[in-house]
Amino acid sequence: MKTKLIILLAMLFSAFAFLPERLIKGKVTDGANALIAGVRVAIQGSPVGTATDQGGHFTIRVPRLGRALVFSKSGYKALTLPITSDSVMKVVLTQASVKKKDIAREELKDSEQPVMVRKMFTFDMAAAPSTHSETILAMPQATESYKPINENGFLSVGQQPVTTFSVDVDRAAYSNVRRFLNNGQMPPEDAVRIEEMINYFDYDYPQPRGEHPVAIVAETTDSPWNPGLKLVHIGLQAKTVSAENLSASNLVFLIDVSGSMNEANKLPLLKQAFKLLADQLRVEDKISIVAYAGSAGMVLAPTSGSEKKTIKDALDKLEAGGSTAGGEGIELAYDLAKKHFLPKGNNRVILATDGDFNVGISNESELQKLIEEKRKAGIFLSVMGFGMGNYKDSHVETLADKGNGNYAYIDNIQEARKVFVQEFGGTLFTIAKDVKIQIEFNPAHVQAYRLIGYENRALRNDEFNDDRKDAGDMGSGHTVTAIYEIVPSGVKSPYVATTDALKYQPGNAATGSSNKEMMTIKVRYKQPDSEKSKLFDLPVPATTVAFDQCSANLRFASAVAEFGLLLRGSEFKGSASYADVIRRARAAFGKDEEGYRSEFVQLVKVAQSLDGSQEGTRTDVRVRR
Structure with missing residues (x-):
């Protein structure tokens, strides 16, 4: 009888465990009714949590069985409140008295943190925007880091007629921004990489024809947010290879099982994501699994x-706990990939982590050297980011760039399906590597220009012809989109500074038939198994098409770019508005079979409401030293 009762209780518990979550919103104030930013809001007995924004507001998803929420912030007494049937909570925190010895204890605690963490600046939700070398979003018990982005300005064609950059097929910034907005917070400015937001979406570019595996198209129209200026939309399309014709894969899953991964949106989501990838594999593909925490070890030997079932069973056995020996795990993963190297196959390590490396080879430059060496040996590295709170975007983005691989941020199972199922070929199979773009503008038609986004992908002009210089890669079916905003010749613009004409340069304005060209786009790339690059170009005529007559590709991409300008608070946003973004995006949905473009409009609405609730201000983060 007792056994039957235990079984019945277990069945009831299992049933309740899968009940749907619900959304609770609220605001936190002090005794004087002042709103408090940066308050940690956590589900009692769970690591899941969020933090209040600049206006003291929070939004959190709680399971049906959740009993209480815990509110905590330094300088205030922690407060635990029961979860009732109400979906809106009003919380009042009282200040705590702080003794000198308590302050000393906190300083000692901080001094015991890993050296890598102590060297970083940390953000307080109430302090001033950062101008330092790394952006850290810090909340109680949580830090996130992002590389600084110094937004591209307008460059004079008379001074710098040539511009060069590396392609970028990463999409991590968009799904990360989505995570912030869905949690009721505006993203930090440095988390908004506009090129990755644009490239998150697929575009209907023509497939390559002829000898090159990449095709290029271009369109010019008037700028929707800066009257008098123009937009040049550039699209690259990599050749799509059918699944049956893809080369065999030698993959090593390198999975972070450290203590920081012990959250629902980390290791459990990671397991689900990699199971989706396992479903795409073929008999000729070989999979190994390496897990790392305090030390690294092989969980699954190379398996067809x-x-x-064997692969999924190995994933199910993974449990989080311990510190993070990221470097040691990477070395073991590369050793396995090298041991089972396929000379004509796809050899790749897929790292899944929150990026919190703090044991082993934690020095970023040493990791980069290791990854670059393995890349030259034909073993690429892709990175899949998970989690929030302590997410280290600045680390994992760099590792993926150096490893000739992709970088994706997986915030939910739908994103995992997008990355590992819908975009399987592009994620894992390189068609062209070290893809660079160089543009020469014709001063007869262009006075000044600026590239929207790609700040971290800029190259020197001489690096375009240097085959030793690494650049971005394109996988099967990948598209890359870039947008230039230009000031036509003869147009006055406050964005263009007055510069003196060059004294010693010969006149270089194009003449004759070439004077009808506004610019020339050159593309340089390498075959995946070659170190010698190939070159082709596309002259772009000086003709402008009315915005409403342009392709859906240009119209939707420009809406995403405008949204990025708003999120970043760009000085070049002109008359940009959320309403215009929504209107133009809706008019360019196209087929939208998976609903990504309609989801985009919903995110814009969320950002619009968050800005509106703060009278047009952003939930910015500020430096505390």
């Missing part, structure tokens, strides 16, 4: 992709 046909043995899906």
Whole structure:
């Protein structure tokens, strides 16, 4: 009888465990009714939590069985409130008295943090915007880091007629921004990489024809947010290779199982995501699994992709706990990939982590050197980011760039499906590597120009022809989109500074038939198994098409770019508005079979409401030293 009762209780518990979550919103104030930013809001007995924004507001998803929320912030007494049937909470915190010895204890605690963390600046939700070398979003018990972005300005064609950059097929910034907005917070400015937001979406560019595996198209129209200026939309399309014709894969899953991964949106989501990837594998593919925490170890020896149950069982056995020996794990993963190297196959390490490396080879420059060496040996590295709170975007983005791989941020199972199922070929199979773009503008038609986004992908002009210089890669079916905003010749603009004409340069304005060209786009790339680059170009005529007559590709991409300008508070946003973004995006949905473009409009509405609730201000983060 007792056994039957235990079984019945277990069944009831299992049933309740899968009940849907619900959304609770609220605001936190002090005794004087002043709103408090940066308050940690956590589900009692769970690591899941969020923090209040600049206006003291929070939004959190709680399971049906959740009993209480815990509110905590330094300088205030922690407060635990029961979860009732109400979906809106009003919380009042009282200040705590702080003794000198308590302050000393906190300083000692901080001094015991890993050296890598102590060297970083940390953000307080109430302090001034950062101008330092790394952006850290810090909340109680949580830090996130992002590389600084110094937004591209307008460059004079008379002074610098040539511009060069590396392509970028990463999409991590968009899904990360989505995570912030869905949690009721505006993203930090440095988390908004506009090129990754634009490239998150697929575009209907023509497939390559002829000898090159990449095709290029261009359109010119009037700028929707800066009257008198123009937009040049550039699209690259990599050749799509059918799944049956893709080369065999030698993949090593390198999975972070450290203590920081012990949250629902980290290791559990990671397991689900990699199971989706396992379902795409074929008999000729080989999979290994390496897990790392305090130390690294092999969880699954090289196994055929046909043995899906074996692969999934190995994933199910993973548990989080311990510190993070990221460097040691990477070395072991590369050793496995090298041991089972396929000379004509796809050899790749797929790292899944929150980016919190603090044991082993934690020095970023040493990790980069290791990854670059392995890349030259034909073993690429892709990175899948998970989690929030302590997410280290600045680390994992760099590792993926150096490893000739992709970088994705997986915030939910739908994103995992997008990355590992819908975009399987592009995620794992390189069609062209070290893809660079160089543009020469014709001063007869262009006075000044600026590239929207790609700040971290800029190259020197001489690096375009240097085959030793690494650049971005394109996978099967990948698209890359770039947008230039230009000031036509003869147009006055406050964005263009007055510069003196060059004294010693010969006149270089194009003449004759070439004077009808506004610019020339040059693309340089390498075959995946070659170190010698190939070159082709596309002259772009000086013709402008009315915005409403342009392709849906240009119209939707420009809406995403405008949204990025708003999120970043760009000085070049002109008359940009959320309403215009929504209107133009809706008019360029196209087929939208998966609903990504309609989801985009919903995110814009969320950002619009968050800005509106703060009278047009952003939930900015500020430096505390």
